[in-house]
Amino acid sequence: MGELLLTERDTGKGRLVSVCDADLLGETFENGELSLTVNEEFYEGEPADEQTIIGSLAKCSVANIVGKEAVGLALEHGFVEEENVLDIDGTRHAQLLWL
Secondary structure, three states: OOOEEEEEEEEOOEEEEEEEEHHHOOOEEEEOOEEEEOOHHHHOOEEEOHHHHHHHHHHOOEEEEEOHHHHHHHHHOOOOOHHHOEEEOOEEEEEEEOO
16 A cells, blocks of 8 residues: 555534545646646645544544545445545545535
8 A cells, every 4th residue: 555644634613634645645637627636735644554544534524535545445444435436537536524
């Protein structure tokens, strides 16, 4: 598994988590009118292992997940479903919202 970056922020509406494949940081992906920038200010976090990321996703209110490995981890552990994953120019993106 490649390096994954994890960022956790406490907001007025709960904990916001971002997880991305480290090699995507700073990249922009486009698919028609859809565009995704893996913005360093938002996604640049600390390198994290699988257990730390799973724990963070389990406790968050909202999560943004980008990259084949990051989204794969979220799928494997049941945080998101395949039909809710977007493919933007070959890059996988998913959002998680606990209601």
